Amino acid sequence: MIRFLARIGLLAAPAFTLLAQQPDTAKRAEASKPMDHEGHDMAGMDHGGGTNRMPPMPKGMRMPMIPGMEGVAPKITAFLPGQDRDPASVPLATPRRLVEVKDGDSIDLTAGFVRRRLRGKDYVMLGFNGQYPGPLIRVKQSATITVRFRNELDMPSTVHWHGIRLDNRYDGAAGVTQDPVPAGGEFVYRIRFPDAGIYWYHPHVREDIQQDLGLYGNLLVDSPDPSYYGPANSEQVLMLDDLLVDEHGILPYGRDRGNYAIMGRFGNLMLTNGEPDYEVEVNKGDVVRFMLTNVANTRSFNLSFGGNPIKLVAADLGRYEREEMVPTVVIAPAQRYVVEVKFDRPGAYAITTAVQALNNFLGEFQPTVDTLGTVTVKATNTTKDYAKEFSTLRVLPAVTAEFARYKQYFEKAPDKELLLTVSIQGMPIVITAFMSVDTMYFPPQEWTDGMRDMNWVATSKEVRWILRDLATKKENMDIVWALKKDDVIKVRMKNDALSMHPMSHPIHFHGQRLLVVARNGVAEDNLVWRDTILVPVGQTIDFLVEATNPGKWMAHCHIAEHLEAGMMMVFTVSP
Amino acid sequence: MTPDGFFVFDIDVDVPVLPPVSAFGAEFKTYMVWLATADLEQVKRLGPLTAGTRTRGKVAMNKFLVVITAERVPNGEKWAGPIVMRGRSPSAYLTNFSGHTMFNGGVPQ
Numbered sequence: 056m057i058r059f060l061a062r063i064g065l066l067a068a069p070a071f072t073l074l075a076q077q078p079d080t081a082k083r084a085e086a087s088k089p090m091d092h093e094g095h096d097m098a099g100m101d102h103g104g105g106t107n108r109m110p111p112m113p114k115g116m117r118m119p120m121i122p123g124m125e126g127v128a129p130k131i132t133a134f135l136p137g138q139d140r141d142p143a144s145v146p147l148a149t150p151r152r153l154v155e156v157k158d159g160d161s162i163d164l165t166a167g168f169v170r171r172r173l174r175g176k177d178y179v180m181l182g183f184n185g186q187y188p189g190p191l192i193r194v195k196q197s198a199t200i201t202v203r204f205r206n207e208l209d210m211p212s213t214v215h216w217h218g219i220r221l222d223n224r225y226d227g228a229a230g231v232t233q234d235p236v237p238a239g240g241e242f243v244y245r246i247r248f249p250d251a252g253i254y255w256y257h258p259h260v261r262e263d264i265q266q267d268l269g270l271y272g273n274l275l276v277d278s279p280d281p282s283y284y285g286p287a288n289s290e291q292v293l294m295l296d297d298l299l300v301d302e303h304g305i306l307p308y309g310r311d312r313g314n315y316a317i318m319g320r321f322g323n324l325m326l327t328n329g330e331p332d333y334e335v336e337v338n339k340g341d342v343v344r345f346m347l348t349n350v351a352n353t354r355s356f357n358l359s360f361g362g363n364p365i366k367l368v369a370a371d372l373g374r375y376e377r378e379e380m381v382p383t384v385v386i387a388p389a390q391r392y393v394v395e396v397k398f399d400r401p402g403a404y405a406i407t408t409a410v411q412a413l414n415n416f417l418g419e420f421q422p423t424v425d426t427l428g429t430v431t432v433k434a435t436n437t438t439k440d441y442a443k444e445f446s447t448l449r450v451l452p453a454v455t456a457e458f459a460r461y462k463q464y465f466e467k468a469p470d471k472e473l474l475l476t477v478s479i480q481g482m483p484i485v486i487t488a489f490m491s492v493d494t495m496y497f498p499p500q501e502w503t504d505g506m507r508d509m510n511w512v513a514t515s516k517e518v519r520w521i522l523r524d525l526a527t528k529k530e531n532m533d534i535v536w537a538l539k540k541d542d543v544i545k546v547r548m549k550n551d552a553l554s555m556h557p558m559s560h561p562i563h564f565h566g567q568r569l570l571v572v573a574r575n576g577v578a579e580d581n582l583v584w585r586d587t588i589l590v591p592v593g594q595t596i597d598f599l600v601e602a603t604n605p606g607k608w609m610a611h612c613h614i615a616e617h618l619e620a621g622m623m624m625v626f627t628v629s630p
Numbered sequence: 631m632t633p634d635g636f637f638v639f640d641i642d643v644d645v646p647v648l649p650p651v652s653a654f655g656a657e658f659k660t661y662m663v664w665l666a667t668a669d670l671e672q673v674k675r676l677g678p679l680t681a682g683t684r685t686r687g688k689v690a691m692n693k694f695l696v697v698i699t700a701e702r703v704p705n706g707e708k709w710a711g712p713i714v715m716r717g718r719s720p721s722a723y724l725t726n727f728s729g730h731t732m733f734n735g736g737v738p739q
Contacts, residue, residue: 357635410635416726418726422634424635492727
């Protein structure tokens with residue numbers, strides 16, 4: 056026998072002990088029968104549509120009910136804002152409007168109830184200024200505007216201006232930069248825009264409810280440089296979302312605490328700019344600039360545009376050093392991307408998110424494609440042909456020159472180290488048992504909810520998502536990093552692959568710019584400023600925090616249910 | 631990611647010590663690294679392997695095997711020689727839970 060000394064390195068999550076046993080064919084067939092979850096007698100369930108009911112399985116996914124799950128339900132008081140209102144009495148929402156705001160101008164922004172009609176069904180939801188999404192606010196870079204916010208919800212709220220490096224007191228982080236605005240209350244925000252690009256606004260109180268029900272809008276900040284982006288025939292500002300519904304309506308939330316606390320609340324109705332059937336028409340040969348924002352609670356999208364070529368141009372807070380062609384755009388919650396797509400052939404092209412969804416029970420991957428919209432390319436030729444410009448991948452020395460100032464920090468030892476992990480305690484024994492054996496493999500990215508019944512039951516009482524400072528051992532809101540203005544610190548963030556249920560996390564730092572310099576020790580070769588960094592399971596990411604903006608700021612996971620389950624911390628920047 | 635949703639994994643095969651491939655027979659000329667789906671429906675030749683050097687590549691498969699064989703020729707479409715080493719992706723360990731005791735009344739299979 057020949058013996059080898061060998062190492063086969065796979066850059067993926069580590070393998071775990073094989074625990075499951077192979078069934079005989081008959082038992083496997085019986086156990087694998089799809090079961091109708093709505094036929095189960097679940098305590099607290101109301102199939103009449105009123106309160107706490109189990110969500111439907113993700114599209115195309117089948118698994119049997121786990122024995123012992125009968126009668127198990129999340130420990131929440133089911134809550135759906137506006138549930139007591141007659142939908143007919145709630146004004147029908149209108150599509151968002153563009154609001155161009157000049158330096159020094161003021162606008163009003165009111166959060167309130169709206170009626171949405173989606174695929175022929177009426178839902179009571181939320182909206183800013185009665186619109187879906189909220190108004191598209193367009194300003195010039197360096198402008199300062201005033202927004203008078205009025206809360207006409209029946210719960211407290213705020214507005215957070217995501218990615219904007221504004222004055223700390225206007226950041227909208229409830230409990231950190233301001234008190235929540237009570238129902239019927241008002242708050243005046245003054246917002247300055249130091250950076251060009253695409254940003255967004257949303258509440259920072261129970262995002263798992265308020266944002267999910269439609270409270271979000273974009274901010275488009277124009278650079279004074281007319282060639283900031285390459286030329287395009289048109290521009291589409293898209294907010295990507297999903298909503299969890301069944302035949303009775305929107306699935307309820309938890310009044311006092313969130314559920315879906317393990318994997319987050321994946322929706323099953325895809326929405327682009329609040330519409331399930333987004334459509335746009337373009338001419339043959341057009342280059343379309345898509346400005347994309349993921350506003351879903353937890354879902355990441357793997358986007359493509361019907362096979363048409365995609366050029367990656369910019370992300371959260373600015374442009375890449377060099378443009379590049381990409382096969383897809385992976386966009387995590389709260390992230391933004393600017394891409395250009397060229398449509399050369401007439402026809403209808405679906406904007407899709409295609410993933411290999413993991414069915415945790417069957418141990419199999421299932422190809423899943425969801426459509427987010429359609430681009431119809433007319434036979435009419437483009438009015439201005441940008442084929443040459445599109446085929447040219449611009450290199451931006453000015454962007455590289457800006458990053459050169461930070462190269463001195465790239466190789467230094469990290470100043471701070473964070474571990475992303477989870478603690479799960481007090482779940483029903485059957486779920487704990489199942490989760491204990493379901494540790495064979497965790498994908499770098501969860502694309503869908505492959506263990507929906509367990510996830511539904513899990514609340515922020517049992518699940519605590521954790522940011523752990525490895526130097527001080529402090530966790531979440533016990534962490535307070537003290538930085539000084541103009542500090543540049545290097546942070547190493549590791550997503551613990553050995554926790555009970557690791558998941559990818561989009562980590563957002565308020566009020567500052569972030570620069571990813573390495574992933575798993577491999578240097579980034581095309582840099583871009585970010586405010587939200589996706590950390591896949593098992594990955595270690597090194598990034599710089601450029602502390603330019605004084606104040607007390609939050610950093611947190613932007614999966615709304617993980618935030619609700621504690622995954623947040625604070626850092627201060629002294630003047 | 632690929633447009634149809636497969637993760638693209640970096641593969642890095644490093645075998646510091648190997649006997650001469652002729653130890654398997656004089657007709658064998660090279661070690662070869664292969665990637666295959668767990669059901670062997672797809673097989674991809676990653677490249678030749680020698681001791682102390684690394685064979686690298688990418689794979690976009692959900693569950694996959696890494697197979698090292700001794701080969702007579704360096705350009706075969708699929709392995710023909712003996713398998714001398716194999717490994718599998720962590721995802722390839724995923725199995726159907728229907729056979730677990732939780733789902734069959736506690737009776738071990």
